[in-house]
Amino acid sequence: MHASPAPPPFAWTSGEVHADVLLGAGVLAAAYALAWARGPRAGATRPVAFLAGLGALLAALNGPLHDLSDYYLFSAHMVQHLVLTLVVAPLLLAGTPGWMLDRLLAPLLRRPLGRGAVRLTRPVPALGLYAAALIAWHRPGPYNAALEVHGWHIVEHLVLLATAVLAWWPVASASALAPRLHYGAQILYLFAFGMPMTAVAAMITGAEQVLYPFYAAAPRLFSLTPLDDQRLGGVIMWVPAGLIPLLAFTIVFFRWAAAEADEEPSPAEKPLL
Numbered sequence: 001m002h003a004s005p006a007p008p009p010f011a012w013t014s015g016e017v018h019a020d021v022l023l024g025a026g027v028l029a030a031a032y033a034l035a036w037a038r039g040p041r042a043g044a045t046r047p048v049a050f051l052a053g054l055g056a057l058l059a060a061l062n063g064p065l066h067d068l069s070d071y072y073l074f075s076a077h078m079v080q081h082l083v084l085t086l087v088v089a090p091l092l093l094a095g096t097p098g099w100m101l102d103r104l105l106a107p108l109l110r111r112p113l114g115r116g117a118v119r120l121t122r123p124v125p126a127l128g129l130y131a132a133a134l135i136a137w138h139r140p141g142p143y144n145a146a147l148e149v150h151g152w153h154i155v156e157h158l159v160l161l162a163t164a165v166l167a168w169w170p171v172a173s174a175s176a177l178a179p180r181l182h183y184g185a186q187i188l189y190l191f192a193f194g195m196p197m198t199a200v201a202a203m204i205t206g207a208e209q210v211l212y213p214f215y216a217a218a219p220r221l222f223s224l225t226p227l228d229d230q231r232l233g234g235v236i237m238w239v240p241a242g243l244i245p246l247l248a249f250t251i252v253f254f255r256w257a258a259a260e261a262d263e264e265p266s267p268a269e270k271p272l273l
Helices: 019-038 045-060 063-071 074-094 098-109 112-119 123-137 140-148 150-172 183-193 195-206 226-263
Strands: none
Touching: 019 045, 019 098, 045 063, 045 074, 063 074, 074 150, 074 226, 098 112, 123 140, 123 150, 123 183, 123 195, 140 150, 150 183, 183 226, 195 226
């Protein structure tokens, strides 16, 4: 079984919308809106973040980026994976209020198997699963299988997105039942967060031959050879893998500083000695 034939030249600019992606995003949006309407609402920051995550999901899996990724360019596919793991996942998680997460987690914590699943949100298993998914799905065999068989491609994206949500949990979760780390531990965690993607990017960038036959046989765009396209994809992975955790590190640092300032006693409360 093979993927659908490539569209005619330049059809990647057509802006095609895929019904399965639209349906999935619509179900998530409807479930979120229903829960939000029934719960304690406080400000619009979280809904805006959640909707931004859904918007990034739709942009990544539809239209020009989707078609470039599926039919032409490995480098475009890496942009797609970065959007899913470094943009969509943290926005969806940061956009979900703690009380909403706790309502989802509470039934799990009443069962042994569910408690085991909740433990996957802790730093070591969360980052370990994320690293395993990144490495496994970017190996030539699974990667080419996902490009050739549409069902496997859907599984690939779901696994990358789900494990990315787990990986972001220790720094972005608002849950009280499975809380994020203390600020200091978050900073240490973020040092390790970019390592799995950096390792994959280094493997891809340093390869002397084309790792993915699907793209070797794909129609050429923008005068990129298959090997140049592959190396560009590796660099695209490499740079954001460092910059986005650095941005998160900066945000956490300033939040920590603000929290420490709020906890300091006022001059009138400070001891004289």
